[in-house]
Amino acid sequence: xxxxxxxxxxxxxxxxxxxxxxxxxxxxxxxxxxxxxxxxxxxxxxxxxxxxxxxxxxxxxxxxxxxxxxxxxxxxxxxxxxxx
Amino acid sequence: xxxxxxxxxxxxxxxxxxxxxxxxxxxxxxxxxxxxxxxxxxxxxxxxxxxxxxxxxxxxxxxxxxxxxxxxxxxxxxxxxxxx
Amino acid sequence: xxxxxxxxxxxxxxxxxxxxxxxxxxxxxxxxxxxxxxxxxxxxxxxxxxxxxxxxxxxxxxxxxxxxxxxxxxxxxxxxxxxxxxxxxxxxxxxxxxxxxxxxxxxxxxxxxxxxxxxxxxxxxxxxxxxxxxxxxxxxxxxxxxxxxxxxxx
Amino acid sequence: xxxxxxxxxxxxxxxxxxxxxxxxxxxxxxxxxxxxxxxxxxxxxxxxxxxxxxxxxxxxxxxxxxxxxxxxxxxxxxxxxxxxxxxxxxxxxxxxxxxxxxxxxxxxxxxxxxxxxxxxxxxxxxxxxxxxxxxxxxxxxxxxxxxxxxxxxx
Numbered sequence: 001x002x003x004x005x006x007x008x009x010x011x012x013x014x015x016x017x018x019x020x021x022x023x024x025x026x027x028x029x030x031x032x033x034x035x036x037x038x039x040x041x042x043x044x045x046x047x048x049x050x051x052x053x054x055x056x057x058x059x060x061x062x063x064x065x066x067x068x069x070x071x072x073x074x075x076x077x078x079x080x081x082x083x084x
Numbered sequence: 085x086x087x088x089x090x091x092x093x094x095x096x097x098x099x100x101x102x103x104x105x106x107x108x109x110x111x112x113x114x115x116x117x118x119x120x121x122x123x124x125x126x127x128x129x130x131x132x133x134x135x136x137x138x139x140x141x142x143x144x145x146x147x148x149x150x151x152x153x154x155x156x157x158x159x160x161x162x163x164x165x166x167x168x
Numbered sequence: 169x170x171x172x173x174x175x176x177x178x179x180x181x182x183x184x185x186x187x188x189x190x191x192x193x194x195x196x197x198x199x200x201x202x203x204x205x206x207x208x209x210x211x212x213x214x215x216x217x218x219x220x221x222x223x224x225x226x227x228x229x230x231x232x233x234x235x236x237x238x239x240x241x242x243x244x245x246x247x248x249x250x251x252x253x254x255x256x257x258x259x260x261x262x263x264x265x266x267x268x269x270x271x272x273x274x275x276x277x278x279x280x281x282x283x284x285x286x287x288x289x290x291x292x293x294x295x296x297x298x299x300x301x302x303x304x305x306x307x308x309x310x311x312x313x314x315x316x317x318x319x320x321x322x
Numbered sequence: 323x324x325x326x327x328x329x330x331x332x333x334x335x336x337x338x339x340x341x342x343x344x345x346x347x348x349x350x351x352x353x354x355x356x357x358x359x360x361x362x363x364x365x366x367x368x369x370x371x372x373x374x375x376x377x378x379x380x381x382x383x384x385x386x387x388x389x390x391x392x393x394x395x396x397x398x399x400x401x402x403x404x405x406x407x408x409x410x411x412x413x414x415x416x417x418x419x420x421x422x423x424x425x426x427x428x429x430x431x432x433x434x435x436x437x438x439x440x441x442x443x444x445x446x447x448x449x450x451x452x453x454x455x456x457x458x459x460x461x462x463x464x465x466x467x468x469x470x471x472x473x474x475x476x
Contacts, residue, residue: 005224007222007224007292007294008222008294008296008307009306009307057224057227057292060224060226060227060230060231061227061230062231062290076224076227076292078224078292078294079294079307079310080289080309080310081288081289081290081291081292081293081294081310082288082293082294082295082307082308082309082310082311083221083223083228083252083264083287083288083291083292083293083294083295084207084252084263084264084284084287084288084291084293084427089378091376091378091446091448092376092448092450092461093460093461141378141381141446144378144380144381144384145381145384146385146444160378160381160446162378162446162448163448163461163464164443164463164464165442165443165444165445165446165447165448165464166442166447166448166449166461166462166463166464166465167375167377167382167406167418167441167442167445167446167447167448167449168273168361168406168417168418168438168441168442168445168447186340186341186344186358187340187341190340190360194362194414198364198365199362199364200361200362200363200364201359201360201361201362202358202359202360202362203357203358203359203434204340204356204357204358204359204360205355205356205357205358205427205430205431206344206355206356206358207354207355207427208348208353208354208355208356209354210352210353210354210425211352260348271364273359273361273435273438274471276359277359277431277434277435280357280431281427281431284427317428
């Protein structure tokens with residue numbers, strides 16, 4: 001099981017802040033994860049529609065979409081940040 | 085009569101903070117003024133030895149050495165500024 | 169200098185006190201320059217009722233700390249503080265505080281500016297607008313100008 | 323914006339209060355960014371007993387005001403304050419305060435930095451050092467680096 005956490009409009013569109021899911025072995029990168037989640041329902045498909053704007057963090061550190069997710073305890077998906 | 089005011093080490097070397105003097109008609113620019121003052125005694129000569137570092141203000145505004153001093157009510161001579 | 173410079177990082181709902189945080193950073197007599205940046209909630213011509221600030225707990229603090237440490241090393245800062253508020257924030261209220269101390273002014277200016285430019289684009293915070301007419305606006309869009317501001321340090 | 327932006331300029335022997343001056347500058351809700359610069363007297367490794375600050379009364383205030391107005395116009399500031407102390411100042415004490423307010427952060431950073439760079443080289447103030455061992459040091463030399471800092475705005 002992998003813990004997924006969502007923030008801002010990704011959280012709102014998916015309809016939850018976090019969940020634990022089993023990922024198929026074919027999901028090897030952050031990009032693979034986005035494409036897998038989009039098959040899970042309309043909410044996910046809507047939240048992750050524009051894949052290139054979704055930011056990914058693994059174990060609370062920013063990663064690129066093609067970075068491997070092997071060993072991730074916590075994967076976060078969120079929009080571009082707007083703090084400060 | 086023209087009022088002259090001095091600051092920092094220019095003031096210390098000349099030995100006074102201000103004075104009123106009569107300037108000869110041949111003194112037309114700030115540079116002329118420096119060269120004239122240097123003839124008035126060793127204190128002036130020491131204070132104004134390195135003419136190019138002396139800053140000049142006329143009526144409380146910075147001027148260049150070759151700017152005319154005609155009409156000046158108050159001429160200030162001082163070293164490069166070190167505030168802030 | 170970089171090794172033992174104080175780094176103060178907090179994410180909190182309460183307001184902050186720039187003078188009190190500055191006093192915590194200074195005191196050893198080496199600091200010749202303190203630059204303080206305060207980011208406030210603008211009222212957008214009276215239209216805005218509040219901003220709602222969401223963050224990723226844990227990562228937000230870690231990311232700001234990483235940015236602050238990089239600023240200390242890069243500009244030889246004597247100290248750095250970065251405090252970010254979350255929750256609902258009304259127009260005129262404080263959102264973020266950054267304080268950089270250094271022997272000389274350019275390092276302090278650069279340090280505070282660097283931290284803000286990276287914080288804007290790398291620290292996991294998101295703003296949502298609530299309007300005065302009762303409507304909930306959308307999430308604030310990230311600005312390309314913020315990305316460009318960060319790139320100038322690369 | 324440039325026409326009615328508050329410009330606070332003072333030369334004084336007393337210390338200043340950055341928070342109080344900031345409160346005087348802000349309040350209308352347009353400000354999204356406040357940058358405050360404080361310049362302090364360093365202790366120079368314990369050698370310095372005090373700095374003595376001399377100024378040209380009248381011209382000092384006029385020159386700082388001119389610099390501040392130029393900063394307001396150039397960076398569309400919402401307000402600017404510049405307060406410079408004179409007289410004897412001990413290590414750790416404040417010397418100068420500059421506060422710039424603007425809708426966005428880069429204007430506020432640039433405004434405060436611009437005022438400091440011009441103030442250093444154009445405002446008629448001079449520093450003399452008094453050392454801890456009782457010696458009166460010389461007048462502080464102007465730094466070429468300050469001239470270069472000003473030139474970058476030209």
